[in-house]
Amino acid sequence: MSEDILFRQTFAIRGGDFERGGDAASAIKVILKQLGFPNDVVRRLSIANFEAEMNVIMYAREAELEICVLPDAVRIVLADRGQGIPDIEWAMQEGNSTATPEMRARGFGAGLGLPNIRRNSDEFEVTSTVGVGTTLRYTVFAGPRAQV
Amino acid sequence: MGETFHTIVTDPARCNGCVACMRACPTDAIRTRSGLAEVRGLACIDCGACVEACPRDALRAVTSTPADLARFKVKVAIPSLALYGQFGPDVRPGQVLHALKQVGFDRAYDVSWMCEMVGSATDAYLSECQGPWPKISTTCPAIVRLIQIRYPELLSHLLPIETPRELAAKLHRRRLASELGLHPGEIGIFFITQCAAIMNSIVAPVGLDRSYMDGAIAISELYGPLRKALKEHPGSEFDDAVSARGLGWAMGAGEVSSLRNSATIRIRGVGEVLEVFDRLESGTFQGIDFIEAYTCSGGCLGGHLTITPRHVAQRSLERIARRLGEGQQVKEEKVRSLLREHFFDLHDEIDARPVQPLAGNLRQAIAVKQEKDAMLQALPGKDCGACGAPDCAAFVDDIARGEATFNQCVFVRLRELEEESPADQGGET
Numbered sequence: 001m002s003e004d005i006l007f008r009q010t011f012a013i014r015g016g017d018f019e020r021g022g023d024a025a026s027a028i029k030v031i032l033k034q035l036g037f038p039n040d041v042v043r044r045l046s047i048a049n050f051e052a053e054m055n056v057i058m059y060a061r062e063a064e065l066e067i068c069v070l071p072d073a074v075r076i077v078l079a080d081r082g083q084g085i086p087d088i089e090w091a092m093q094e095g096n097s098t099a100t101p102e103m104r105a106r107g108f109g110a111g112l113g114l115p116n117i118r119r120n121s122d123e124f125e126v127t128s129t130v131g132v133g134t135t136l137r138y139t140v141f142a143g144p145r146a147q148v
Numbered sequence: 149m150g151e152t153f154h155t156i157v158t159d160p161a162r163c164n165g166c167v168a169c170m171r172a173c174p175t176d177a178i179r180t181r182s183g184l185a186e187v188r189g190l191a192c193i194d195c196g197a198c199v200e201a202c203p204r205d206a207l208r209a210v211t212s213t214p215a216d217l218a219r220f221k222v223k224v225a226i227p228s229l230a231l232y233g234q235f236g237p238d239v240r241p242g243q244v245l246h247a248l249k250q251v252g253f254d255r256a257y258d259v260s261w262m263c264e265m266v267g268s269a270t271d272a273y274l275s276e277c278q279g280p281w282p283k284i285s286t287t288c289p290a291i292v293r294l295i296q297i298r299y300p301e302l303l304s305h306l307l308p309i310e311t312p313r314e315l316a317a318k319l320h321r322r323r324l325a326s327e328l329g330l331h332p333g334e335i336g337i338f339f340i341t342q343c344a345a346i347m348n349s350i351v352a353p354v355g356l357d358r359s360y361m362d363g364a365i366a367i368s369e370l371y372g373p374l375r376k377a378l379k380e381h382p383g384s385e386f387d388d389a390v391s392a393r394g395l396g397w398a399m400g401a402g403e404v405s406s407l408r409n410s411a412t413i414r415i416r417g418v419g420e421v422l423e424v425f426d427r428l429e430s431g432t433f434q435g436i437d438f439i440e441a442y443t444c445s446g447g448c449l450g451g452h453l454t455i456t457p458r459h460v461a462q463r464s465l466e467r468i469a470r471r472l473g474e475g476q477q478v479k480e481e482k483v484r485s486l487l488r489e490h491f492f493d494l495h496d497e498i499d500a501r502p503v504q505p506l507a508g509n510l511r512q513a514i515a516v517k518q519e520k521d522a523m524l525q526a527l528p529g530k531d532c533g534a535c536g537a538p539d540c541a542a543f544v545d546d547i548a549r550g551e552a553t554f555n556q557c558v559f560v561r562l563r564e565l566e567e568e569s570p571a572d573q574g575g576e577t
Contacts, residue, residue, distance in 0.1 A: 025430060029429075035510065
């Protein structure tokens with residue numbers, strides 16, 4: 001089965017780069033608005049992307065975030081190289097976090113990252129190998145407007 | 149109707165088509181193609197940044213004229229609180245109101261007490277509100293317009309409470325009509341304004357059918373006559389009804405200080421506003437319940453129709469407020485009973501007015517985007533404004549809309565010329 005990818009763009013994210021934290025999410029927001037997606041789609045993806053991007057900055061070494069615009073959805077694949085998540089089920093529970101005090105002081109580490117991404121997407125999948133990295137795939141359906 | 153009316157106009161005799169205003173505009177609403185700055189109605193929020201930036205005084209705010217005043221039997225002035233800060237710390241608000249009656253108004257009413265009242269009403273509203281959070285103040289009309297055209301997602305965050313100036317006008321018109329036995333239409337209420345945005349909010353109101361005011365006159369226009377009047381007839385009117393708490397609104401911090409809820413911020417100046425709104429829109433700005441926002445840095449004291457520099461005016465106003473004392477002017481029971489009457493409620497919903505027309509469908513939109521990206525790549529990226537658009541990205545938008553052509557870029561044309569003419573042109577001596 002071949003997929004109809006209408007538009008694709010990749011962003012590089014570096015671990016520890018708080019200075020540019022949120023840049024990829026902002027750039028994607030601009031693209032989604034340019035393409036005329038409804039506000040709701042833009043908002044949900046912006047929240048999910050920001051959480052995902054900050055996860056990389058806080059926990060991983062580096063990552064690529066790829067956005068694919070499909071005829072009826074927007075899909076994000078974020079593959080990082082880093083420590084991985086030993087217990088995904090634990091990390092998916094609200095309130096669980098391994099954030100350091102420094103991260104918490106910056107307003108992160110409420111343990112809402114992954115659950116928040118899941119909540120703001122229609123499909124969500126996370127796979128991880130300890131010591132290698134984590135891959136997130138999430139999709140937001142874009143409704144009837146996208147029917148070309 | 150309201151969409152196309154704008155308070156800011158270009159004087160062709162003064163404008164030389166430089167790009168100062170265009171670059172200052174936060175919403176890319178200006179183009180300087182035919183050697184003249186043109187304000188595009190749909191994108192303009194009447195913030196006045198262009199008026200401030202113009203070195204030739206070629207952009208002006210259209211305000212009410214003496215002829216507009218003459219239409220009414222009774223002429224009423226409601227001065228912006230910023231007016232109190234224009235004449236130094238020793239001129240009391242009561243004297244300013246008195247002076248307004250020397251320069252052509254039959255009545256002059258203070259608005260600070262209504263600010264205090266709206267502050268209490270906002271406090272009551274927030275304590276029962278279910279969100280979405282944070283709520284954003286509607287006092288600054290340029291902020292409301294900015295949200296309408298650029299941040300439609302934030303419309304549901306706007307505080308559904310009418311502004312103190314409109315509410316004061318509503319109340320005074322009602323009272324005066326019955327006191328003088330006049331038809332309400334025979335009373336002309338004019339705001340003495342610090343900015344063009346308020347003038348526009350009177351002519352093309354948002355959130356209500358029709359403004360309770362009839363026009364606005366710039367502080368800068370009345371400054372001279374008022375100074376003279378203050379000197380000749382200083383007056384000794386009481387400041388009894390003037391609220392020190394209310395005066396804070398002129399400094400862009402009045403609303404937040406009247407709230408019990410402390411999860412509040414105040415943002416002033418377009419840069420700050422855009423930064424916060426961008427993050428709000430992305431859902432990445434949390435833990436805040438209320439935002440008091442003004443497009444002018446310095447709040448209303450920084451309005452472009454004022455005379456006194458805003459820091460000086462702020463100092464004066466702070467001293468005036470201190471002298472008035474911290475006393476509360478407004479009784480809580482009064483506010484509660486008005487709340488029950490829905491006196492403060494914003495009349496209508498505020499609608500979105502997006503500037504960018506959406507492309508027909510997703511495939512077309514992507515094709516347009518890719519075409520624009522390719523053009524942007526081919527441009528120098530100097531954002532010089534020589535083509536008549538504020539930056540290369542806006543230029544590309546104009547081309548896509550069919551309003552400009554690629555070779556209006558001077559760098560593109562230069563490149564074309566270099567390619568056309570062979571190197572043997574260096575023969576001149």
